[in-house]
Amino acid sequence: MLIPSHHYLLRGLITSLLLAGGMATSGCSPATHSVPEPSVPPNDPVMQQIRDLTGARARLVWVQDTGDATDYLAKGTDLRLMGLDTDDGHGERMILDGPRNFAKPFFTADGRHIIFSDRQTQTCHLVDWEGREIRDLGPGFALTTWLDPRTGREWIYLATDKIDDRRTLPSHAAIYRIPLHIAPGPWQRLRQRIRPPAPELVWNQTKVSEDTFQISAGGRYASSVFPWPEAGMLDLETRRWTRLGRGCWVALSPDNQHLFWILDGPHRNVQMFDTNTGTNWMVRVNDAPGLGNYEVYHPRWSNHSRIFAISGPYKIGEGSYRLQGGGADVEIHLGRFAPDYRTVEAWSRATYNNNADFFPDVWVAPTDTPSDVEQNIAQPGAPAIPAWPLEHTAPVYLWENADSQNEVAASD
Numbered sequence: 001m002l003i004p005s006h007h008y009l010l011r012g013l014i015t016s017l018l019l020a021g022g023m024a025t026s027g028c029s030p031a032t033h034s035v036p037e038p039s040v041p042p043n044d045p046v047m048q049q050i051r052d053l054t055g056a057r058a059r060l061v062w063v064q065d066t067g068d069a070t071d072y073l074a075k076g077t078d079l080r081l082m083g084l085d086t087d088d089g090h091g092e093r094m095i096l097d098g099p100r101n102f103a104k105p106f107f108t109a110d111g112r113h114i115i116f117s118d119r120q121t122q123t124c125h126l127v128d129w130e131g132r133e134i135r136d137l138g139p140g141f142a143l144t145t146w147l148d149p150r151t152g153r154e155w156i157y158l159a160t161d162k163i164d165d166r167r168t169l170p171s172h173a174a175i176y177r178i179p180l181h182i183a184p185g186p187w188q189r190l191r192q193r194i195r196p197p198a199p200e201l202v203w204n205q206t207k208v209s210e211d212t213f214q215i216s217a218g219g220r221y222a223s224s225v226f227p228w229p230e231a232g233m234l235d236l237e238t239r240r241w242t243r244l245g246r247g248c249w250v251a252l253s254p255d256n257q258h259l260f261w262i263l264d265g266p267h268r269n270v271q272m273f274d275t276n277t278g279t280n281w282m283v284r285v286n287d288a289p290g291l292g293n294y295e296v297y298h299p300r301w302s303n304h305s306r307i308f309a310i311s312g313p314y315k316i317g318e319g320s321y322r323l324q325g326g327g328a329d330v331e332i333h334l335g336r337f338a339p340d341y342r343t344v345e346a347w348s349r350a351t352y353n354n355n356a357d358f359f360p361d362v363w364v365a366p367t368d369t370p371s372d373v374e375q376n377i378a379q380p381g382a383p384a385i386p387a388w389p390l391e392h393t394a395p396v397y398l399w400e401n402a403d404s405q406n407e408v409a410a411s412d
Helices: 005-019 045-054 186-194
Strands: 058-065 079-085 093-100 103-107 113-118 123-128 134-139 141-147 154-162 171-179 200-203 221-225 230-235 240-246 248-252 259-263 269-274 279-284 295-301 307-314 331-337 344-349 356-364
Touching: 045 058, 045 331, 045 344, 058 103, 058 307, 058 331, 079 113, 103 141, 113 141, 134 154, 141 171, 221 248, 230 248, 240 259, 240 269, 248 295, 259 295, 295 356, 307 356, 331 356
Parallel strands: 103 356
Antiparallel strands: 058 079, 058 356, 079 093, 103 113, 113 123, 123 134, 141 154, 154 171, 171 200, 221 230, 230 240, 248 259, 259 269, 269 279, 295 307, 307 331, 331 344
């Protein structure tokens, strides 16, 4: 019996898939550099300080500006992807070299892979920690991933339909999600090539800023800006969002406490909201050693509810707004919230180099032996997001200009 020619093609495809190991690579070339031998001893004091802060092994990824040190929004190509692991002895290391665009890198749930976006091509990519395999995830801007606690499936959330950002922060018209298959087997790869999973629409009722989308552990709530500067929480079940204030770089705690923050206009504090109780307070985030009370930027909550990363200080230029000055002194710092989240109880500077460092993300390894940094966190139900204003005791003056420092000391 004669076998149709397309069966030979299909058999050849199956054979090649069975022989292929690991991830399929995209048209983008993998990094050509090799991972260097450990250049930093395991007892390096910087790595030890980070480990003391996080209470466990930690990994950090960020974007480094190799040009004039002013690309704090990661729009150009004089960039490279950097990382460090507290326990591998390499210290600061290059994961992917440039020149190319790298924007908003972040870890997958297991800390073994990094997802980043390319503003030049409007595509997003996944790369392993060693920088040896890079995979094209398709068009869009990668916002975050979420691990479904019921199924164990990890989803990647992508922003699409980019809006003109020449006069505002980058935003998009819609958010979709797709399953993230990091290392699919050969039959799964075949299925994806023949019939890739259809993206699920998550949100298209408003424009959404790209740097501010995080999801609670239960998967119901997300933080975002709808778009800048209108900040709030999105209920993914009811498909409604609630405005909590104005600002940028909002975040949602990676557990089910439903804590929410907004970076203030002067870029020196985050306004923290407990959406379960309706209370809010200011937390200063520019008082780490070496920040000198200057502006900070790119605050990002880690997978650990008390650990976050931030970049700074931004001190080049005049006036209160100096982000555009960038500067080689901009480094990555890690902070640890106190148990009540009302202060930052400890800091650790993570990077020491002669280039500007932007867009950090930190991943802390889960441990079966909780340290004094960790705590048991209750699993409350839906947050009772308060109406505006948050308190009715008396009028409160917030600010005259979001770019200026306007602090109000609350009486006891």
